[in-house]
Amino acid sequence: MAGMIKRILKTSDWGLIRKFAGYFKPYKKWVVLSVASIPVTTAAGIMFLWLVEKIVDDYILPGDAEGLQLYTILLGAVLVVNYLFDGIYSYAFSKAGNMAIVDMRRELFGRALRFPMKYFDKNPIGVTLSRLTSDMESISESFAAGILGLLADTIKTLALLTYLFVLNWQLTLILLIVVPLIILVIRYLRRKIRRAFNESRTSLAKSAAYLQESLNGIKTIQLYAAENETFEKYNQLNQQYCKSQNRSNVYDAALYSTVEGITSIATALVIWYGAVLIWNFDFTIGILIVFVTTLGRLFIPVRQFTQQITTIQRSLSALEHINVLFEQEEEEPRTLSGEDKPKPLEFEEIEFRNVFFSYGDDAPDVLKNVSFKLQKGERIALVGTTGSGKSTIIRLLSKAYSGYRGSITINGQELRDIPLSRVRETISVMQQDIFMFNDTVAFNIGLGREGVTREKIENAARFVYAAPFVEKLPGKYEFIIQDNGDNLSKGQGQLISFARAVCSESELIILDEATSAVDSLTEQYIQKAIGNIFSSRTVIAVAHRLSTIRHSDLILVMENGEIIERGNHTELLAKSGKYASLLHQLDEKS
Numbered sequence: 001m002a003g004m005i006k007r008i009l010k011t012s013d014w015g016l017i018r019k020f021a022g023y024f025k026p027y028k029k030w031v032v033l034s035v036a037s038i039p040v041t042t043a044a045g046i047m048f049l050w051l052v053e054k055i056v057d058d059y060i061l062p063g064d065a066e067g068l069q070l071y072t073i074l075l076g077a078v079l080v081v082n083y084l085f086d087g088i089y090s091y092a093f094s095k096a097g098n099m100a101i102v103d104m105r106r107e108l109f110g111r112a113l114r115f116p117m118k119y120f121d122k123n124p125i126g127v128t129l130s131r132l133t134s135d136m137e138s139i140s141e142s143f144a145a146g147i148l149g150l151l152a153d154t155i156k157t158l159a160l161l162t163y164l165f166v167l168n169w170q171l172t173l174i175l176l177i178v179v180p181l182i183i184l185v186i187r188y189l190r191r192k193i194r195r196a197f198n199e200s201r202t203s204l205a206k207s208a209a210y211l212q213e214s215l216n217g218i219k220t221i222q223l224y225a226a227e228n229e230t231f232e233k234y235n236q237l238n239q240q241y242c243k244s245q246n247r248s249n250v251y252d253a254a255l256y257s258t259v260e261g262i263t264s265i266a267t268a269l270v271i272w273y274g275a276v277l278i279w280n281f282d283f284t285i286g287i288l289i290v291f292v293t294t295l296g297r298l299f300i301p302v303r304q305f306t307q308q309i310t311t312i313q314r315s316l317s318a319l320e321h322i323n324v325l326f327e328q329e330e331e332e333p334r335t336l337s338g339e340d341k342p343k344p345l346e347f348e349e350i351e352f353r354n355v356f357f358s359y360g361d362d363a364p365d366v367l368k369n370v371s372f373k374l375q376k377g378e379r380i381a382l383v384g385t386t387g388s389g390k391s392t393i394i395r396l397l398s399k400a401y402s403g404y405r406g407s408i409t410i411n412g413q414e415l416r417d418i419p420l421s422r423v424r425e426t427i428s429v430m431q432q433d434i435f436m437f438n439d440t441v442a443f444n445i446g447l448g449r450e451g452v453t454r455e456k457i458e459n460a461a462r463f464v465y466a467a468p469f470v471e472k473l474p475g476k477y478e479f480i481i482q483d484n485g486d487n488l489s490k491g492q493g494q495l496i497s498f499a500r501a502v503c504s505e506s507e508l509i510i511l512d513e514a515t516s517a518v519d520s521l522t523e524q525y526i527q528k529a530i531g532n533i534f535s536s537r538t539v540i541a542v543a544h545r546l547s548t549i550r551h552s553d554l555i556l557v558m559e560n561g562e563i564i565e566r567g568n569h570t571e572l573l574a575k576s577g578k579y580a581s582l583l584h585q586l587d588e589k590s
């Protein structure tokens with residue numbers, strides 16, 4: 001059977017199994033306890049058969065009631081031991097399995113948190129979510145039990161067969177006639193089961209991703225009355241899943257019932273040949289009963305074996321999916337514990353020298369020959385038409401994307417050589433599309449800053465003029481922000497984003513100014529907040545407000561990935577070029 005197992009699993013499967021078996025290492029003692037129970041239950045199984053034969057031939061047939069009583073008690077005791085150790089076997093292994101899966105899930109989530117942003121550009125969140133949830137579930141439910149179950153059943157089956165062989169080798173050979181047939185069926189259906197199951201996992205992941213996307217965008221769907229289309233699309237994905245799952249179930253059922261059928265043939269053969277042997281006085285009724293009883297017991301593992309194969313196939317296909325996440329490169333290996341958080345750089349200057357960048361190998365350059373310098377205390381504004389590359393400069397600087405050509409240095413050190421976590425500690429980004437967590441205002445301001453005090457949070461809020469509105473909220477800093485800031489106005493969200501950025505010690509602040517219009521009071525607060533930030537830190541801003549632009553020391557005007565004009569507000573206006581016309585458009589809008 002060991003050879004058969006080898007044939008059933010591919011070589012690459014063994015690699016996967018070995019890799020994930022590593023997670024059981026810390027829980028070795030539970031695995032050992034479980035494995036140690038196998039010989040006990042196997043011995044109890046053989047003992048049971050021996051007692052059955054003895055009871056029938058030596059006590060029931062001759063009518064020895066006294067001996068029968070004693071042996072029946074012994075039989076009961078053997079069964080108790082058998083089931084007790086069976087219990088220990090399953091409990092100990094599922095305990096080890098559960099703990100191993102918890103570790104795997106934790107490690108995977110930790111990795112996912114460090115996946116590069118371009119991973120999330122390409123992979124819908126829902127797919128990653130389903131890898132972390134349903135694929136993991138599938139393993140924890142089945143993989144552990146599947147593999148060890150297979151081992152236990154193999155040992156038990158071999159022991160039973162050896163015992164039967166000693167009792168009567170001819171009858172045992174008759175029984176084994178059906179084995180090649182079973183191997184053929186399993187080999188044939190194995191590939192089909194795996195393929196169908198893979199398909200069903202993929203379509204489940206797709207429909208989960210779509211479900212997640214639809215729920216994220218539910219307000220837009222409702223506003224644009226796109227419910228029917230959304231429903232239809234989900235329905236189609238769901239149907240696809242249903243079809244592939246049904247296919248997988250058909251193969252499952254086919255495997256199970258074919259093996260059942262074949263084993264029934266074996267049972268009939270054994271009864272027929274056993275009867276012949278008894279008529280020829282070569283055999284006792286006790287032994288025939290042992291054979292028939294064992295057939296049931298022998299083929300329970302064989303039947304389970306087919307189920308275990310299906311289970312293992314499922315787990316392997318889930319493992320393949322999860323392995324993709326394990327093989328996904330992380331941004332830069334970093335520990336998640338705060339102990340060794342690097343100190344921010346003592347910021348002095350940033351320099352871009354002849355920088356080129358494209359988002360993909362075959363994609364066109366979206367930054368072309370970009371060069372500029374920013375020194376401590378200075379403010380740079382990036383302006384330009386949409387898609388001109390302003391945000392890309394910021395993404396490169398915050399190491400959200402790598403792979404630039406040319407040189408970007410912070411304090412003279414090449415950016416690609418500075419650890420990511422150090423860069424993120426040095427730079428604070430005020431995002432336009434800030435994400436708000438379902439938590440308090442205080443939590444959202446202090447996000448990611450370990451050990452930040454309430455005083456610092458409140459000072460940050462005051463500094464960027466967020467305090468006046470926060471203090472009017474019920475519960476003030478304990479007010480719970482919901483649904484990514486849906487219970488706040490856009491302007492209030494921006495002020496929280498400002499507070500979040502200044503709450504850090506970072507000298508360099510990147511400001512990705514939002515374009516959305518806000519009420520005039522909030523606008524005043526925002527402008528005052530930017531004024532405060534400008535006077536206290538070094539800032540590089542993707543600027544849309546005239547006030548922000550005017551207060552910058554250097555304005556870089558971008559078009560098609562290039563800096564086409566540079567200078568301060570007065571110099572650029574005097575040129576009457578692109579900047580002047582951009583300002584003109586700004587004026588018209590306001």
Ligand SMILES: Nc1ncnc2c1ncn2[C@@H]1O[C@H](COP(=O)(O)OP(=O)(O)OP(=O)(O)O)[C@@H](O)[C@H]1O
Nearest residue numbers: 121359366384385386387388389390391392393542
């Ligand atoms: N993740 C991405 N993958 C591929 N291309 C991208 C990606 N992000 C931006 N681009 C492309 O890069 C170019 C520059 O985009 P970028 O976001 O830097 O422009 P921008 O000047 O900030 O525009 P806006 O003012 O509209 O935010 C655009 O052509 C855009 O389509």
